[in-house]
Amino acid sequence: MKKLLVLVLALCMLLSVMPALSLAEDYAITLRVEMYDRSIAGFNVEDCWQLHYIQENFGDPNGIKVEWVPASRWSEGEVLSRWLQGGTAPDICMTYGTDLLQQYIDQGGVRPLDELLEEYGQDLTDFLGASVLQYGQFDTGSGLQQYYLPARRIIVATQSMYIREDWLEELGMEVPENVEELHDYLLAAKDANLGGERTIPYSSDLYAADPFYGWIYQMDSFIDYDQITEEDWVAYAEMHYLLPGAKEAIRWMNTFYNEGLVTDYFGIGNSEQTDADRVLGLDGFWVGNWDVAWRMEYMYQQELSKNVEGGKWLACDAFKAVDGPTLHETYTAAGQAIFIPATTDDETAIAAIKYLNWMASPEALYALQNGEMGHTYTTVDDNGIPTDLKNIADVEDAYKIHATDGAPICNGYYYGSDELNYAASANGYPGYTEEVAHSLVVSNTGAYEPITFTRTIQSRVDYGTTISSKEGELLVQAVTCAPDAFDTVWDEYVNAILTSGGQQIIDEQREAYAEGAYRGFYPMAD
Amino acid sequence: MKDVRRQKSRLKFLLQDWRLYSMMLIPIVWYLVFCYKPMYGLIIAFQKYNIFGGIAGSDYIGFENFRFVFEMRDFSIALVNTLWLNFLDLIFGFPMPIILAIMLNEMRLIKLKKMSQTMLYLPHFLSWVIIGGMVLEIFSPTTGLINATLLKTGLVSGNVPFLTDGHLWRFTYVLVGVWQSMGWGTILYLAAITGLDMNLFEAAQIDGANKLQQIWHVTLPGIRSTIVVLLIMNIGRMMSIGFDRPYIIGNTLVQDYCDVISTFVYRAGIINGQVARATAIGMFQSVVGLVLITIANTVSRMFDEQGIW
Numbered sequence: 001m002k003k004l005l006v007l008v009l010a011l012c013m014l015l016s017v018m019p020a021l022s023l024a025e026d027y028a029i030t031l032r033v034e035m036y037d038r039s040i041a042g043f044n045v046e047d048c049w050q051l052h053y054i055q056e057n058f059g060d061p062n063g064i065k066v067e068w069v070p071a072s073r074w075s076e077g078e079v080l081s082r083w084l085q086g087g088t089a090p091d092i093c094m095t096y097g098t099d100l101l102q103q104y105i106d107q108g109g110v111r112p113l114d115e116l117l118e119e120y121g122q123d124l125t126d127f128l129g130a131s132v133l134q135y136g137q138f139d140t141g142s143g144l145q146q147y148y149l150p151a152r153r154i155i156v157a158t159q160s161m162y163i164r165e166d167w168l169e170e171l172g173m174e175v176p177e178n179v180e181e182l183h184d185y186l187l188a189a190k191d192a193n194l195g196g197e198r199t200i201p202y203s204s205d206l207y208a209a210d211p212f213y214g215w216i217y218q219m220d221s222f223i224d225y226d227q228i229t230e231e232d233w234v235a236y237a238e239m240h241y242l243l244p245g246a247k248e249a250i251r252w253m254n255t256f257y258n259e260g261l262v263t264d265y266f267g268i269g270n271s272e273q274t275d276a277d278r279v280l281g282l283d284g285f286w287v288g289n290w291d292v293a294w295r296m297e298y299m300y301q302q303e304l305s306k307n308v309e310g311g312k313w314l315a316c317d318a319f320k321a322v323d324g325p326t327l328h329e330t331y332t333a334a335g336q337a338i339f340i341p342a343t344t345d346d347e348t349a350i351a352a353i354k355y356l357n358w359m360a361s362p363e364a365l366y367a368l369q370n371g372e373m374g375h376t377y378t379t380v381d382d383n384g385i386p387t388d389l390k391n392i393a394d395v396e397d398a399y400k401i402h403a404t405d406g407a408p409i410c411n412g413y414y415y416g417s418d419e420l421n422y423a424a425s426a427n428g429y430p431g432y433t434e435e436v437a438h439s440l441v442v443s444n445t446g447a448y449e450p451i452t453f454t455r456t457i458q459s460r461v462d463y464g465t466t467i468s469s470k471e472g473e474l475l476v477q478a479v480t481c482a483p484d485a486f487d488t489v490w491d492e493y494v495n496a497i498l499t500s501g502g503q504q505i506i507d508e509q510r511e512a513y514a515e516g517a518y519r520g521f522y523p524m525a526d
Numbered sequence: 527m528k529d530v531r532r533q534k535s536r537l538k539f540l541l542q543d544w545r546l547y548s549m550m551l552i553p554i555v556w557y558l559v560f561c562y563k564p565m566y567g568l569i570i571a572f573q574k575y576n577i578f579g580g581i582a583g584s585d586y587i588g589f590e591n592f593r594f595v596f597e598m599r600d601f602s603i604a605l606v607n608t609l610w611l612n613f614l615d616l617i618f619g620f621p622m623p624i625i626l627a628i629m630l631n632e633m634r635l636i637k638l639k640k641m642s643q644t645m646l647y648l649p650h651f652l653s654w655v656i657i658g659g660m661v662l663e664i665f666s667p668t669t670g671l672i673n674a675t676l677l678k679t680g681l682v683s684g685n686v687p688f689l690t691d692g693h694l695w696r697f698t699y700v701l702v703g704v705w706q707s708m709g710w711g712t713i714l715y716l717a718a719i720t721g722l723d724m725n726l727f728e729a730a731q732i733d734g735a736n737k738l739q740q741i742w743h744v745t746l747p748g749i750r751s752t753i754v755v756l757l758i759m760n761i762g763r764m765m766s767i768g769f770d771r772p773y774i775i776g777n778t779l780v781q782d783y784c785d786v787i788s789t790f791v792y793r794a795g796i797i798n799g800q801v802a803r804a805t806a807i808g809m810f811q812s813v814v815g816l817v818l819i820t821i822a823n824t825v826s827r828m829f830d831e832q833g834i835w
Contacts, residue, residue, distance in 0.1 A: 081577065081799065084577060084578065085577045085578075085580075099798065100798070100799045103799050104577070104578075107576045107577060107578050107579075108576070108578055109577070109578040198668070198669075206778055208778060211778075264667050264668050264685065265666055265667050265668070265669070267690065267777060267778055267779040268662070268666065268667075268689055268690065268777045268779065269777050269778065270662050270666060272659075272662075273662070273666070273669060342578070461798060461800075462594070462800075463598075464798060465793045465794055465797050465798050466598065466599075466600055466793065466794055469600075469778075469781065469785075469793055472778040472781070473778055473779075473781045473782075475778075476778045476779050477779070480690075480779065496599070499599060500598070500599045500600065501598075
């Protein structure tokens, strides 16, 4: 009996050790890579086409076992912070939360990449280019170092303004070019009740995470550039509403609101209602991301066409400056951040850079972004660009891919040149290629990149979230107050922002300007 | 000699009912793991916390985190709002379950009583996210149920700003909270009422007491100790406030009324990774809560009521 027990136990031990042994024989290194889990039905990030492709084409030839470690896309920040605190983070991590990442860098949790890139990352460095790489460089006291690799963002355009083309025709009006013309259009649309009894000429909804995001075009058109310097431009980065003249854009909104031209639940944050009103054809004008009117996730235009015959959105810029430049802020050329935690050992860190470097090769990137012909697409055009990329839901499970997550170094489809990339991106909106291309042109006119900093702005860390909630208050209070109270309300809430840490942020950003610790440039510099 | 005997008999009890006592292990372990062990983490409230260094690898900075938080402009607003909303909840929310429990108790049709109870419990199981959606549907301007009805019938000329006027928002907040929790709150009181001696009611009836008098002289005094215990516990919670309810029902227009400590901590501590400061606020809340509950308990004992300890 005893012998039998010993035998069974010995066998058990042998069995449990064997897989480990066999693994160790095949692969010298196991590389763990963070991968967003978007809970897509039928798509298992730990066992999917992209991972198999990587293992076959990169892992096996290099003796590296590649594992993808799922992190929920919607709580990636928390997951990552837990991993880092527990020392269990994957060898390649990625995050959209660059503010938190900067704190991790300051706390010494992120490995500098300069030497690794030089030795093992030539293709990767070339692919990203200096203009993208600079966004991952920070000075923590010993000069600028590359702490993370920003994804290359193919399209940096942010927003467009949308107007109802069919309403303009009905009213016999031209596309408004400035705010006064817009005002006329809004009033006319309201008078004619073009969207029915509940017509909302100017539909607007507060975006609480970044309240002035949807106002940057309008405000920039009203800024008095004679009164500001390059230094001010940097000091007031992300706070353009404090620059001279900017508040006039909001005063216009206040006028619209008091004339009943704006969504009356503005400020409550009822985006479901906004969406419902939009597709029912109640709205006459709104501001949103440059492609959102036609994006498959929202289907605003597609649904509007079903509900309203001839209903059509047209991208425009109704806030052009009357005498002065029209500027459009873009995103930076940097997408999400990819980094290697300090806990990863040297050998694995080399493997990690090799992995990303391999991914930058045209064939690998093409395969990872487009999947396998015959499954995710069936035809390509003369330039080799797939013409019928399927929605992930329509692909067989074994061939499902997620382009941006699987190839995190690139945010947007890459086909070798800007021209091809733009053309390809319009393919993503079947039936609306021209409209989308037009919107991109509108959005890209007068484009400039926002100012960012190469060192931590500590007061941003301390007060940033407070300030952004105060900005929301400033915006909704200033828009919804009585017209003659506008200046008082504006001053009151601006004062609240300045005394809640806003002034410290401005001062510190001004210091950073003096140190030269910033990226970007003043678009009005002579 | 006597002590030894007592000890022996205690041990005997323990041995005799070891199965029951061992069941107590589960809650004891739960408390140790989830309530006592995490207290060690309070140390980071006094540190410049580095998540990679952990508690051992972070520098001690005294009360710096507390000072920083207390000096923040929003903190005092959040503190005052927390007390305000909790106070309103106490005034309006606390008596409701008692009244409701008595009303349920007086219902004679058992089936109707059971049905009402179930329906009253239901809101308690709804997530605040869902309630938030309902609140928007009901209280929104123009499209909300109430405003749409009022406007259509011509009772009002403009929207009633249930969600956008600070004072009215407080009303909405309390109303929704009372609706959500009053049914569930009746459970303890109903149990206490069920435990009352029926002879007392009969005696009161013979003495000629009507229903209201019976409620006043028999039911209420009978559940007085339950009421007091729950009141003390509620007062102890005056400083802490749930996150979901103010966060979801609130909006930017009434920020100065709906920002409470929990939403403040979320914004100024959690989102931007300032865990040490968030911990400092949490510790402050607990300490004040402890003080409040001690005062309430002492006052209650002074009036010859039972305390909770």
